[in-house]
Amino acid sequence: MAMIDIKDLKKSFGSNHVLNGVNLSVNRGDIVAIIGSSGSGKSTLVRCIAGLEKPDTGQILLNGEEYLDDGKGVGKIGMVFQNFNLFPHYTARENITKPLTIVKKMEASAADEIAEKLLRKVKLENAANQYPATLSGGQKQRLAIARSLAMEPEIIVFDEPTSSLDPSLAHEVFQTIKELAAEGQTMLIVTHQINAIKNFATRVVFLNDGIIEVDGTCGEVFENPTNENLKDFLQMVEFDDL
């Protein structure tokens, strides 16, 4: 059974039809990169999966069950945002421990232990007592990943995690994502940075005008694209990379 099963998902904002019938299955351990030009519906799709947008029609199942309306998905889907959305009034450590002590009612010492472990994992052990305002963009995003991991989500969705970062900071973040991929974490990554995901995405989905036009392996999508819209998109991305 697929971990995430999306069936005929539609979503509009007024007269703007953003998702026009998306069908997608994500299996445990998959690392699915979602690519497509701006306005193609990538962010709306992941926001629907995370429960931040309510689809107009269609179904999203997590392990075969509906989860969006009854709170069953709480904590099971982690999300890493483009603009981090760290809690600015908590230190790096507290950004990880607060959800554990407040939501999971965990003992402070146990939460601290998890925070230490995760901060080490994202190489932020020396910044544990710093506030987000004092961290670099890359550090902020790695902290956001650590915070998400603390809740032990079944899947993490990344909404353009590196688009507000310069290339060196983006590299740091992708290194962390790669390490998670090696550990078997299921992930959905919306990104424009094709070169960064080529090495580790198990599948690539190309979204155009709210429909999945191509769904294949990196080789199928990047080496031998047959879809005309995808070819145009890849040319544009290559041009942007220059």
Added chain:
Amino acid sequence: MVGALRSHKLPKIISFILGFYVEFFRCTPLIVQLFFVYYGMPTIGVKIDPVFASIVTMGLNSGAYMSENVRGSILSVDKGQYEAAKLLGFNSFQVNRYIVLPQAIRVAIPAFMNGFSTMIKETSMASVLPVIELTKLGNQIYAKTYHPFEIYISLGVLYFVMTYSMTFVARKLERKATKWQ
């Protein structure tokens, strides 16, 4: 509390009542409100002690302004904070208590302290009612002694000390609330 409530989606009737309270007290002069409560209410059978009338009217007047400060500061918290908290499993109460309010307080402190300073100064308006407060006391002393310069400068100093001490407290609170910036 009114400001916090008004920053959320409410049933229409509650929203109307709270909105009416805020707009009524913001859009009419304090002196009219004082006269209405003290002189107007007894005509419909509600007789109020002048000190109590002053406290209630000024409390409601100041509350109307401050509720707008609270509302504005809550609305200033980025939508992404709510989204991140929701995804981490925080419920509505927890989001407000642990995520939104600590950030909103930082924004609200300067306006809040400004409101307190204004309220201290506006207590002098109670002198239009039969209430012995600082300004009226000054007037009474003046009527007996005919020393306006000394009396009114003393009054000014007293108001200044009270108001300035609020500014001092505000700076301390601001520093505390913005240590994470």
